[in-house]
Amino acid sequence: MRDVAILGIGMTKFGELWDHSFREIGIEAGFQALVDGKLGSHDLGGLYLGNMASGAFLEQEHIAPLILDYAGLAGHHLPAIRVEAGGASGAMALHEGYLAVASGAYDFVVVGGAEKMTDVSDTEAARIVDATADTEWELVFGATLPSLWAMVARKHMHEYGTRREDLAALPVHDHQMASKNPLAHFRNKVTLDQVVNSGMVADPLGLLDCAPLSDGAAAVLLGPLEGARKYTDTPVKIAASQVACDTMALHHRRDLTTMDSTVFAGKRAFSQARRKPSDVQVAEIDDAYSIGGLVALEDLGFVAKGEGGVAMRDGRFFGKGPTQINTSGGLKAQGRPFGAVGVAQVVELVRQLRGEAKERQVAGAQVGLAHNVGGTGATSVVTVLERMN
Amino acid sequence: MTIARFWRETPRRYNLGGSRCSVCTTVYFPPRTVCPTCTAHRQSLGKMEPFQLSGEGEVVTFSIVHEPAEGFEMQVPYALAIVKAVEGPLLTGQVVNVVPEEVKIGLKVHATFRKLREEGAAGVIHYGYKFAPKEEAGTGPRAGREAEPAPTPALSPDPSRARA
Amino acid sequence: MQNMNAGIVSYGVYVPRYRITPAEIGQVWGVDGAAMGQGLNIERKSVPAPDEDTITISTEALRVALLRAKIDPQEIGALYVGSESHPYAVKPTATIVAHAVGATPHLTAADYEFACKAGTAAIQTCLGLVRSEMIRYGVAIGTDTSQGAPGDALEYSASAGGGALVIGRENVIATVNHTVSYTTDTPDFWRREGQRYPSHGGRFTGEPAYFRHVSECAKSMFQAAGTTTKDYTHVVFHQPNGKFPRRIGTQLGFTDDQMKYGMVTPRIGNTYSAAALIGLANVLDHAKPGERILVVGYGSGAGSDAFDLTVTDALAGYNRSIGLPVQFFLDGGVELSYSVYAKFRGKIDMGEA
Numbered sequence: 001m002r003d004v005a006i007l008g009i010g011m012t013k014f015g016e017l018w019d020h021s022f023r024e025i026g027i028e029a030g031f032q033a034l035v036d037g038k039l040g041s042h043d044l045g046g047l048y049l050g051n052m053a054s055g056a057f058l059e060q061e062h063i064a065p066l067i068l069d070y071a072g073l074a075g076h077h078l079p080a081i082r083v084e085a086g087g088a089s090g091a092m093a094l095h096e097g098y099l100a101v102a103s104g105a106y107d108f109v110v111v112g113g114a115e116k117m118t119d120v121s122d123t124e125a126a127r128i129v130d131a132t133a134d135t136e137w138e139l140v141f142g143a144t145l146p147s148l149w150a151m152v153a154r155k156h157m158h159e160y161g162t163r164r165e166d167l168a169a170l171p172v173h174d175h176q177m178a179s180k181n182p183l184a185h186f187r188n189k190v191t192l193d194q195v196v197n198s199g200m201v202a203d204p205l206g207l208l209d210c211a212p213l214s215d216g217a218a219a220v221l222l223g224p225l226e227g228a229r230k231y232t233d234t235p236v237k238i239a240a241s242q243v244a245c246d247t248m249a250l251h252h253r254r255d256l257t258t259m260d261s262t263v264f265a266g267k268r269a270f271s272q273a274r275r276k277p278s279d280v281q282v283a284e285i286d287d288a289y290s291i292g293g294l295v296a297l298e299d300l301g302f303v304a305k306g307e308g309g310v311a312m313r314d315g316r317f318f319g320k321g322p323t324q325i326n327t328s329g330g331l332k333a334q335g336r337p338f339g340a341v342g343v344a345q346v347v348e349l350v351r352q353l354r355g356e357a358k359e360r361q362v363a364g365a366q367v368g369l370a371h372n373v374g375g376t377g378a379t380s381v382v383t384v385l386e387r388m389n
Numbered sequence: 390m391t392i393a394r395f396w397r398e399t400p401r402r403y404n405l406g407g408s409r410c411s412v413c414t415t416v417y418f419p420p421r422t423v424c425p426t427c428t429a430h431r432q433s434l435g436k437m438e439p440f441q442l443s444g445e446g447e448v449v450t451f452s453i454v455h456e457p458a459e460g461f462e463m464q465v466p467y468a469l470a471i472v473k474a475v476e477g478p479l480l481t482g483q484v485v486n487v488v489p490e491e492v493k494i495g496l497k498v499h500a501t502f503r504k505l506r507e508e509g510a511a512g513v514i515h516y517g518y519k520f521a522p523k524e525e526a527g528t529g530p531r532a533g534r535e536a537e538p539a540p541t542p543a544l545s546p547d548p549s550r551a552r553a
Numbered sequence: 554m555q556n557m558n559a560g561i562v563s564y565g566v567y568v569p570r571y572r573i574t575p576a577e578i579g580q581v582w583g584v585d586g587a588a589m590g591q592g593l594n595i596e597r598k599s600v601p602a603p604d605e606d607t608i609t610i611s612t613e614a615l616r617v618a619l620l621r622a623k624i625d626p627q628e629i630g631a632l633y634v635g636s637e638s639h640p641y642a643v644k645p646t647a648t649i650v651a652h653a654v655g656a657t658p659h660l661t662a663a664d665y666e667f668a669c670k671a672g673t674a675a676i677q678t679c680l681g682l683v684r685s686e687m688i689r690y691g692v693a694i695g696t697d698t699s700q701g702a703p704g705d706a707l708e709y710s711a712s713a714g715g716g717a718l719v720i721g722r723e724n725v726i727a728t729v730n731h732t733v734s735y736t737t738d739t740p741d742f743w744r745r746e747g748q749r750y751p752s753h754g755g756r757f758t759g760e761p762a763y764f765r766h767v768s769e770c771a772k773s774m775f776q777a778a779g780t781t782t783k784d785y786t787h788v789v790f791h792q793p794n795g796k797f798p799r800r801i802g803t804q805l806g807f808t809d810d811q812m813k814y815g816m817v818t819p820r821i822g823n824t825y826s827a828a829a830l831i832g833l834a835n836v837l838d839h840a841k842p843g844e845r846i847l848v849v850g851y852g853s854g855a856g857s858d859a860f861d862l863t864v865t866d867a868l869a870g871y872n873r874s875i876g877l878p879v880q881f882f883l884d885g886g887v888e889l890s891y892s893v894y895a896k897f898r899g900k901i902d903m904g905e906a
Contacts, residue, residue, distance in 0.1 A: 130458065136398065138481045141505065141518075142461045142469055144457070147454045152450070154450045154452060202456065205452075251480055502612040504605065504608075516609065
């Protein structure tokens with residue numbers, strides 16, 4: 001296996017993109033990545049596209065060749081492959097693209113992630129994304145994604161004394177960061193009180209504990225680390241890309257407040273990268289639900305089990321500790337176009353590691369980590385990136 | 390049209406028909422064809438036997454749902470819980486016959502039979518389990534009656550569980 | 554005749570948890586509901602939750618009945634559900650209930666409809682099958698989630714509940730000594746196919762309908778059984794409200810004491826097909842071996858079925874404490890506002906959404 005680098009990045013605005021179709025946003029992000037990586041289309045080996053539910057959202061399946069076609073590349077007859085892993089579809093596509101380049105099968109691939117969620121009603125969209133949990137044994141009985149995560153929150157509060165305010169701290173931080181991110185879905189700041197008192201979705205989680213449904217796309221260009229400087233001044237190495245899975249239904253987990261998929265993907269990733277949590281300066285943590293971000297920080301080893309609440313209360317990951325999280329605004333405020341999320345997290349880390357994150361820049365960022373979850377943790381993908389000096 | 394998809398699960402949805410590994414005796418719901426507990430899964434292939442849960446259990450965690458799943462709009466706010474069955478498996482279901490504020494971790498519940506979903510006004514109605522608090526003997530209107538075990542739901546052996 | 558000691562082997566009741574008072578209903582329609590309730594002798598009526606119907610109520614009641622007598626559901630040879638509010642116009646309630654209690658597939662099952670006496674008709678069918686030894690156990694269920702049109706007099710009484718009886722020849726806790734019926738063509742109350750709410754003949758539902766049929770049927774029973782009112786410790790009438798059964802009971806010569814356990818409508822409303830069965834269940838909750846019980850059901854359209862029962866010594870070995878006693882449902886419940894009641898009962902027009 002050879003080392004793989006990220007040579008280029010691209011991303012559309014996240015949010016309600018009423019004027020733009022799925023094909024348009026997919027192509028826009030992909031071209032940005034190609035241009036950013038200074039790679040001619042004729043050198044491209046293939047396309048990996050993370051997407052959760054184009055069939056349900058747009059009545060369009062078989063979207064990988066569609067995007068390739070509208071990118072003007074149909075005549076090249078490249079392989080184009082769609083990857084689905086619920087909310088982790090984007091990170092899973094990155095994993096597949098990484099393996100393809102690392103194995104030597106392809107030299108250069110574009111990994112895109114795209115989701116167009118606003119072309120259906122909110123009720124319909126909720127039904128579609130809920131299906132990343134267990135339809136037959138959770139959803140049929142009245143469960144929704146927020147209510148399942150709310151049960152994780154309730155259990156965490158019960159076991160460890162975590163407070164409602166501790167959950168709310170992460171959305172406040174996310175909105176603060178997103179206010180400095182021109183591509184973010186939400187640019188407004190929110191207060192702790194606003195989060196705590198936001199309308200209940202599934203007690204104890206309120207509306208502001210939950211990430212929105214967004215349109216958007218993101219893409220990265222991958223190639224061999226060797227020779228990467230031909231395409232970029234600042235190659236970023238994929239030091240680890242690891243996937244772990246767990247039971248489909250939340251109720252079958254070993255422990256309701258631990259995402260074992262995150263624990264295992266995290267351990268494997270740190271091992272592969274020969275790093276430890278304290279080596280990480282910037283991390284993009286999946287906080288589709290505030291409790292999910294809190295639990296992930298525990299499960300990745302950034303904080304001990306049960307201490308996530310205190311860490312949030314103390315702002316340990318909001319600039320006061322060695323690791324700063326969700327400089328993009330996270331899923332909560334940058335937005336949550338499902339299939340694009342995992343790729344967008346990596347795009348933000350590359351900006352940080354290149355020193356291009358402007359107002360959001362974390363000084364001296366060398367190592368970044370991205371964490372992306374599908375469903376209630378049936379899939380977790382952890383990616384570790386390193387700046388090549 | 391989800392008729393067949395729901396229909397084939399009725400032994401589980403109506404009567405909590407699960408399975409038990411005859412190698413390690415672990416009980417599963419819904420039924421499984423291989424045992425995840427046995428170290429070598431293939432040992433249990435063909436040795437998973439039907440096993441009926443009693444419907445007795447305890448709330449392990451819960452949420453009060455305000456933004457409902459489709460088809461649950463009339464019941465908002467409703468209590469959703471993960472319940473640990475006395476036989477071991479955990480399962481997700483609504484808690485009914487209770488004021489949502491009274492749902493607590495540790496609440497003893499039993500399975501009831503309710504409507505789960507309807508496919509519109511003209512479509513098929515789907516039924517299955519939900520949970521309700523156990524009415525404790527010796528409290529409330531039952532005070533003064535002989536101290537019998539708390540009432541249990543009649544979840545009877547299900548002959549069609551062989552489908553499991 | 555053979556097998557004359559066939560009768561009730563077990564029984565179970567379920568009444569939904571919610572209640573509404575006549576006063577609450579009346580204030581919506583500008584009517585003195587409290588006075589109306591007093592006139593009808595109805596303090597409150599039960600209301601089913603949005604996820605309850607005659608199928609779920611029947612299942613809950615029957616599960617209790619099967620547990621109490623430790624009956625193997627596979628021994629059930631016939632299952633009939635009497636109701637005027639079956640969830641499907643076509644597709645039996647009985648098959649779903651049978652599956653939900655584990656009685657399928659080797660049994661006969663069907664739905665009955667005869668206004669409020671569909672449940673007692675089911676008892677008679679089961680008795681025939683049990684006495685002829687065609688089956689070991691038969692299940693007769695009377696259940697309803699009945700509706701009155703908004704503002705109609707029926708809205709103050711129409712409620713929800715279910716009673717399930719297991720009929721058999723072994724370990725009978727109450728022998729059915731006699732059963733007689735009285736049936737005529739009397740259009741006092743009906744619901745046409747496709748109509749949402751029933752219609753009724755107003756005061757025509759009284760003398761020529763309820764009173765004539767219940768009274769004639771009771772008199773037929775006295776003649777068939779060679780009994781008088783004094784032979785019965787308890788009497789149960791169909792009870793569309795709390796007023797009619799008391800009046801017919803008094804006319805026939807029964808005392809308040811004989812009627813007290815059989816009268817449940819004042820506390821839960823008119824449960825239609827379930828009313829006589831829940832009244833009987835409350836009697837059985839309190840009965841002692843040797844006591845004799847008269848049950849006279851009534852269904853509009855019209856007919857009455859009467860049963861003469863004797864409580865047996867087997868009651869001593871019967872576990873009445875499993876499940877909830879009828880008294881629990883008479884005492885308990887959570888009161889609803891009319892607006893929530895209207896939502897629960899689908900009385901709010903939700904449009905095409």
